[in-house]
Amino acid sequence: MYVLSRIWVSVLGLVGRVLRFPKPFSFVGPDASLSLVREIIGLGVKRVMVITDGQLVQLGIINPHIGLLKDAGIAVEVFSEIEPDPGYETVLEGVERIKDFKPDAVIAVGGGSSIDAAKAILLSHANDCHPSKLTGIWLYSWPRKRCLPFFAIPTTAGTGAEVTIAAVVSDKEAQIKHAIIDPKTVPAMVALDPRLMVGLPPFITAPTGMDALTHAVEAYISTLAMAETDELARMATASIMRNLLKAYADGQDLEARERMAVAASMAGLAFTRVGVGYVHAIAHQLGGLYHVPHGLANAIVMPYVLEFSKPNCTRRLAELARVSGVGGSGASDAELADGFIARIRKLNADMQIPESVKELRREDFDKIIDRVFAEAHGTYGVPRYLGRADATALLEKLLP
Ligand SMILES: NC(=O)c1ccc[n+]([C@@H]2O[C@H](COP(=O)([O-])OP(=O)(O)OC[C@H]3O[C@@H](n4cnc5c(N)ncnc54)[C@H](O)[C@@H]3O)[C@@H](O)[C@H]2O)c1
Ligand SMILES: [Fe+2]
Structure with a gap:
């Protein structure tokens, strides 16, 4: 039973063994997220978009990071409309915000929902397409363009989205969650900061x-x-x-x-x-x-x-x-x-x-x-x- 499935999975497994997946550089420890932001400032960026959810904004979790960026003279835009299990509409809204603000770097701060939304927004923006065109394994699709420089600060200890090649996005109308699987979604650097999780x-x-x-x-x-x-x-x-x-x-x-x-x-x-x-x-x-x-x-x-x-x-x-x-x-x-x-x-x-x-x-x-x-x-x-x-x-x- 399921012979074809087994064979195909083995082929994917072989491909997975051969391919090298990008791994982000990780800052770890209390206040590691501030070290990451200092590092991003050191890259000479001028305009940063922060992608997060409203609850985290209310809790003030991102205030120190925004303070550091602004003190360094960097223009900051916060897109905080990410809902749990982000849908296509949110991704499209994020793409519009990126087009308007024109950041030269993006930082996702939040749980898997914020990080995945940011990944989907960046890939949709770079390739000028609807997120539904990006779902599934990247190997089956046309060569995609690289995203803007991307960094992630997880505030939950769960999804691992900060290091994975996946972004889960929901088709709310069809009530289905889809995964975009693409190494181009992996952040360049991440911070695992326990202070943000207390x-x-x-x-x-x-x-x-x-x-x-x-x-x-x-x-x-x-x-x-x-x-x-x-x-x-x-x-x-x-x-x-x-x-x-x-x-x-x-x-x-x-x-x-x-x-x-x-x-x-x-x-x-x-x-x-x-x-x-x-x-x-x-x-x-x-x-x-x-x-x-x-x-x-x-x-x-x-x-x-x-x-x-x-x-x-x-x-x-x-x-x-x-x-x-x-x-x-x-x-x-x-x-x-x-x-x-x-x-x-x-x-x-x-x-x-x-x-x-x-x-x-x-x-x-x-x-x-x-x-x-x-x-x-x-x-x-x-x-x-x-x-x-x-x-x-x-x-x-x-x-x-
Ligand atoms: N990309 C991947 O590899 C991957 C892997 C597994 C799951 N996922 C996806 O990630 C999503 C779930 O992410 P999640 O479980 O991290 O939850 P989440 O991002 O949906 O957040 C859940 C709730 O926790 C709140 N929250 C987050 N951090 C907080 C903090 N530090 N203090 C107080 N409240 C905080 C948020 O505001 C939100 O209300 C799902 O859509 C799932 O399918 C992605
Ligand atoms: Fe999971």
């Missing part, structure tokens, strides 16, 4: 952290996994298992915040090479159809997908269990794999993440399954393929 409320810390864990786990159990991504995924998993609950329980814990930020970036570097899997494929549909926040959808779906996948990736899950400190030295791989999934369920429970999706409706199952298969098959290196009956049984478990 105000993240626990209900955002939890799902965004679980998004990062999902990236690490899906990259690790992928059939496309390679030594480089394995190392990153193992380190990210170990760190998230040690630090997520700490950051959730005490948002002011700078050390836990910094470790989560680094882990999320490492997980991003892993999955940007080898892709994700069914957890994301399902989560994207729950986001597109019901607006379930991305990390929350991943957190809820992950244990069910891992249970299903386990027969084909027991050893890999056992390895993640070991780096997470799950199970005793004499435990078998099967016991460790079970222990790892149980640990994820416990982490969810400890952070008040539910076991079901309250918005999910049985009458949408067919639509969801079609879209999950369209996204995952031929794209992701999933260890065990879902058939229609398996997918239906899995969605049944997610019903409230």
Whole structure:
């Protein structure tokens, strides 16, 4: 079953091994974002556009950065209309703002939504096209033009968008989330600054952290996994298992915040090479159809997908269990794999993440399954393929 899909995924995997993806230079630590801004000023830029969301403006998170830029005589324009899961309309609005203001550099400050919106705006602007023309893998499209110099400052520790070649944009009318996959979207430099994350409320810390864990786990159990991504995924998993609950329980814990930020970036570097899997494929549909926040959808779906996948990736899950400190030295791989999934369920429970999706409706199952298969098959290196009956049984478990 799914022979063609497996073959095509292997071809993509080979291409992924050969290609070199750009990696941004990262500033890390308290006030790293200010160091990044000083570096950008040192480049001699004259006009900077900051792309962010309204809530972050209200919280004053970007004030010190704007202050530094203005003190250096740089003209600054703030485009703060980014909504969670940004849509095509927002991207088009951003393109117009860029055309009007004519910046010579762009800084995205925010969660995955702001960073992805900035990526899509820049690529649409550079190539003078609607964002819908950019979705999918860049290899299948015409050679694209380079974007304006781009920098990113994540304020959540989750998506890893600051290092990935992806930008997720929503077609709100069709209720579908699409990914633009293009190395030209990778920022030149980023800052992982835990000080910007201390105000993240626990209900955002939890799902965004679980998004990062999902990236690490899906990259690790992928059939496309390679030594480089394995190392990153193992380190990210170990760190998230040690630090997520700490950051959730005490948002002011700078050390836990910094470790989560680094882990999320490492997980991003892993999955940007080898892709994700069914957890994301399902989560994207729950986001597109019901607006379930991305990390929350991943957190809820992950244990069910891992249970299903386990027969084909027991050893890999056992390895993640070991780096997470799950199970005793004499435990078998099967016991460790079970222990790892149980640990994820416990982490969810400890952070008040539910076991079901309250918005999910049985009458949408067919639509969801079609879209999950369209996204995952031929794209992701999933260890065990879902058939229609398996997918239906899995969605049944997610019903409230
Ligand atoms: N590009 C990629 O590789 C990639 C990977 C995974 C997910 N995504 C996409 O990223 C988006 C989700 O991003 P996200 O989970 O980071 O959330 P988000 O960017 O949508 O932000 C969620 C909320 O948190 C608030 N927030 C962010 N930082 C804050 C802070 N420091 N203090 C207080 N509030 C803060 C925002 O204002 C917003 O209301 C989804 O669209 C998802 O599909 C992209
Ligand atoms: Fe994700």
